[in-house]
Amino acid sequence: MISTKGRYALRVMLDLAEHAANGFVPLKDIAERQEISKKYLEIIVKDLVGAGLIKGSSGKGGGYTLCRKAAEYSVGEIIEKTEGTLAAVACLSANAEKCPRAGQCKTLPLWREYDEMVHNFFYSKKLTDLLPSRK
Amino acid sequence: MISTKGRYALRVMLDLAEHAANGFVPLKDIAERQEISKKYLEIIVKDLVGAGLIKGSSGKGGGYTLCRKAAEYSVGEIIEKTEGTLAAVACLSANAEKCPRAGQCKTLPLWREYDEMVHNFFYSKKLTDLLPSRK
DNA sequence: TTATTTACCTATTGACATAGTAGGCAAATG
DNA sequence: CATTTGCCTACTATGTCAATAGGTAAATAA
Numbered sequence: 001m002i003s004t005k006g007r008y009a010l011r012v013m014l015d016l017a018e019h020a021a022n023g024f025v026p027l028k029d030i031a032e033r034q035e036i037s038k039k040y041l042e043i044i045v046k047d048l049v050g051a052g053l054i055k056g057s058s059g060k061g062g063g064y065t066l067c068r069k070a071a072e073y074s075v076g077e078i079i080e081k082t083e084g085t086l087a088a089v090a091c092l093s094a095n096a097e098k099c100p101r102a103g104q105c106k107t108l109p110l111w112r113e114y115d116e117m118v119h120n121f122f123y124s125k126k127l128t129d130l131l132p133s134r135k
Numbered sequence: 136m137i138s139t140k141g142r143y144a145l146r147v148m149l150d151l152a153e154h155a156a157n158g159f160v161p162l163k164d165i166a167e168r169q170e171i172s173k174k175y176l177e178i179i180v181k182d183l184v185g186a187g188l189i190k191g192s193s194g195k196g197g198g199y200t201l202c203r204k205a206a207e208y209s210v211g212e213i214i215e216k217t218e219g220t221l222a223a224v225a226c227l228s229a230n231a232e233k234c235p236r237a238g239q240c241k242t243l244p245l246w247r248e249y250d251e252m253v254h255n256f257f258y259s260k261k262l263t264d265l266l267p268s269r270k
Numbered sequence: 271t272t273a274t275t276t277a278c279c280t281a282t283t284g285a286c287a288t289a290g291t292a293g294g295c296a297a298a299t300g
Numbered sequence: 301c302a303t304t305t306g307c308c309t310a311c312t313a314t315g316t317c318a319a320t321a322g323g324t325a326a327a328t329a330a
Contacts, residue, residue, distance in 0.1 A: 001136065001222070001223060001224065001225065002223055002224050002246075003287090003288065003289085004225075004288080004289065004290090005288085005289085007224060007242060007246075010242050010245075011241070011242060014241050014242070024305095026304085026305065026306090027305080027306075028304095028305080035236065037289095037290070037291085039290075039291060039292080040289070040290055040291085042306085042307075042308095043289090043290085045306090045307095046306095046307075046308090049306095049307090056305090056306055056307080057297090057298080057305080057306075058296070058297040058298055058299095058304085058305055058306040058307075059296095059297055059298025059299050059303090059304065059305055059306080060298065060299040060300065060303065060304045060305065061298080061299060061300090061304085061305085062297085062298065062299085062304075062305045062306065063305070063306080064306085075245065087136070088136060088137055089136065089137050089142060090136065090139075101170065106146070106149050106265050106266070106267075107142060107145050107146060107149070107265060109265075110145075110210065110260065110265060111137075111142075114256060114257075117252070117256060118253075121249060121252060122249075125245065130241050130242060130244075130245060131241070132241075138316090138317065138318085139317080139318065139319095140317085140318085159276095161275085161276065161277090162276080162277075163275095163276085172318090172319070172320080174319070174320060174321080175318065175319055175320080177277085177278075177279095178318090178319085180277090180278095181277095181278075181279090184277095184278090191276090191277055191278080192276080192277075192326090192327080193275085193276055193277040193278075193325070193326040193327055193328095194274090194275065194276055194277080194325095194326055194327025194328050195274065195275045195276065195327065195328040195329065196275085196276085196327080196328065196329090197275075197276045197277065197326085197327065197328085198276070198277085199277085
């Protein structure tokens with residue numbers, strides 16, 4: 001299950017994309033618009049900054065802003081960076097130790113297939129796909 | 136993420152399907168073949184029995200057996216029954232309280248689409264799809 | 271009838287993750 | 301130099317995960 005961390009991160013990214021014109025967007029504003037505790041968001045944006053997805057600027061007139069254009073972000077990388085992994089089962093997680101039963105495991109191919117499907121789904125979805133199209 | 140409970144449940148079901156000819160299969164045998172603690176498996180088969188997927192018989196010559204033919208089980212129902220839900224995000228879980236932001240939530244359609252994809256994937260996969268085809 | 275084999279039941283545990291909160295320091299601007 | 305902002309460490313309550321422990325009940329075979 002995708003936790004609040006990943007889901008909130010996505011909402012923060014969307015909020016930043018929508019207010020990109022304003023330059024740096026203060027976290028306080030995002031917290032109010034998204035109705036999420038600012039304190040909790042601090043943890044999440046820290047991850048996003050650490051992952052190089054957004055950047056922050058201190059002081060008056062500061063806030064956060066995207067590093068790239070909205071269309072260049074996939075939902076997958078946002079979730080993966082904040083959630084830690086996109087893997088659906090522990091055996092397929094990046095830091096998983098090698099399972100001794102892998103060779104004879106009848107379920108492993110299923111998990112692989114699932115994992116690939118999920119990966120494709122989220123990495124083909126761009127941030128702009130979630131934005132309202134302005135005509 | 137799909138936990139051990141759902142994954143082990145699937146392996147138990149596959150084991151039962153492979154040894155269906157023998158009638159009731161003792162949990163002890165399954166535990167040994169699958170290299171999973173019998174004690175832990177007890178919890179899992181209890182769920183499976185409760186969900187009406189398998190049935191147990193006490194005493195010598197007893198064990199567990201499938202209620203239907205292997206081809207009539209979808210992987211989805213096995214995981215859903217043992218895992219509690221197949222929902223990828225809390226907002227889409229069956230017992231979720233109505234989110235007041237649902238109307239304006241820009242991410243909800245994404246989760247719905249994802250949820251549908253996952254549901255279709257697992258419900259279209261049958262137990263027999265994971266079994267080696269004997270020629 | 272009694273020993274054995276099996277399922278089935280309740281309770282408990284340690285480790286870890288989740289979803290935050292609290293209280294500050296550092297930097298930038300007006 | 302006061303205010304606004306980001307940034308940092310620490311703490312906590314609650315819950316879930318993955319088991320283990322120690323039984324009772326039922327069915328069968330000797």
